[in-house]
Amino acid sequence: MDLDLERLADRMHVVSLPLATRFRGVDEREVALFSGPAGWGEWSPFLEYPPEEAARWLRAALEDADLERPAQVRASVPVNATLPAVEPARVASVLARYDGCRTVKAKVAERGQLLADDVARIAEVRALLPDARIRVDANGGWNVDEAETAIRALERFDLEYVEQPCASVEELAELRGRVHRLGIPIAADESVRRAEDPLRVARAGAADLLVVKAQPLGGVRAALAIVEEAGLPAVVSSALDSSVGLSMGAALAASLPSLPHDCGLGTGALLAADVASPPLVPVGGAVSPARVAPDPALLASLAARPARVDAWRARLAATLPHL
Known part of the structure; x- marks a missing residue:
């Protein structure tokens, strides 16, 4: 997996998804998506989670984007x-x-x-x-x-x-x-x-x-x-x-x-x-x-505000050393 901060930040797309029903005290869900050679991976630890915990979520996202998934035994x-x-x-x-x-x-x-x-x-x-x-x-x-x-x-x-x-x-x-x-x-x-x-x-x-x-x-x-x-x-x-x-x-x-x-x-x-x-x-x-x-048009229309993208980039920088 490529763990270079700048390249990861360039691969990251932050979106804000509105909820149909309030859940866990929130009305929208922010997630970060990474493109990679195997597909797309998601990094979406809840905002209150510290970098040490968010690192496991990041490893999952990068693995899913960069590596093929294990063999499956059911189609549904x-x-x-x-x-x-x-x-x-x-x-x-x-x-x-x-x-x-x-x-x-x-x-x-x-x-x-x-x-x-x-x-x-x-x-x-x-x-x-x-x-x-x-x-x-x-x-x-x-x-x-x-x-x-x-x-x-x-x-x-x-x-x-x-x-x-x-x-x-x-x-x-x-x-x-x-x-x-x-x-x-x-x-x-x-x-x-x-x-x-x-x-x-x-x-x-x-x-x-x-x-x-x-x-x-x-x-x-x-x-x-x-x-x-x-x-x-x-x-x-x-x-x-x-x-x-x-x-x-x-x-x-x-x-x-x-x-x-x-x-x-x-x-x-x-x-x-x-x-x-x-x-x-x-x-x-x-x-x-x-x-x-993700659909490119939806990825663009649901993109998070610039300030929130900056916050996720800072979060990425804080989390990456804990991988």
Whole structure:
């Protein structure tokens, strides 16, 4: 991979993508795209992430742009609908954006909301989709007692699993022991992708499955190695990527020997505009793992403001030494 700062900066295209639904507290998503000999790669760590963490995302982007992807074992990747922490009246309109998806991941434990809000949201999902698989994602927002209370309140909706209910590995392990009799699996996300040791959660017996994301783990190859060593079922998910980044995640999912769960790679449906035409969104409940190249006209029309491009160039300079 070419790691020269000036050449990388020249290859980098920064875009600002408006969201159809507010997500993670933002209304637009900034991403940086790199062109390379193998195709396009995406670098889109959230703005609050420090250079040390952003470096893994950068390695993933450059690997995807410069190197051929690992061999794939499936030509289509089933995906879930992702439901932000919206009020029940908006659930139907959000889910309508996900063509053919029969699994729903609903955000819970949103700051400023109550457990009653989560229960009402999940109840609306179940009423609209009686046969759907429902999983919830707390993004580490509960302590152990709060998580146990919430899981017991939500268990009547037949949850597929609960993703990152607590922040720490120790809390996840304790909670898993408490709710084991309910038969609701615990999934680890942040405890994998934001950890210095992504395998610690597996060694601690703190999760039943892993949520893996190609960018935060350093690329498709690194993520495949982590899943193999962990020995746990994996769900491939995204970090609100553009179609370019989603195709990297889809390539990871298509390369896994086993894929027992629908993947969180349908989040292109949350964007009001994307760099690809057509965008990588669910069709019949699945996405393709083929490479995606941005449309030049969209790349130009969605280009970030000059000040934001300068900020990303500064971020690139700060991050590159940590590769």
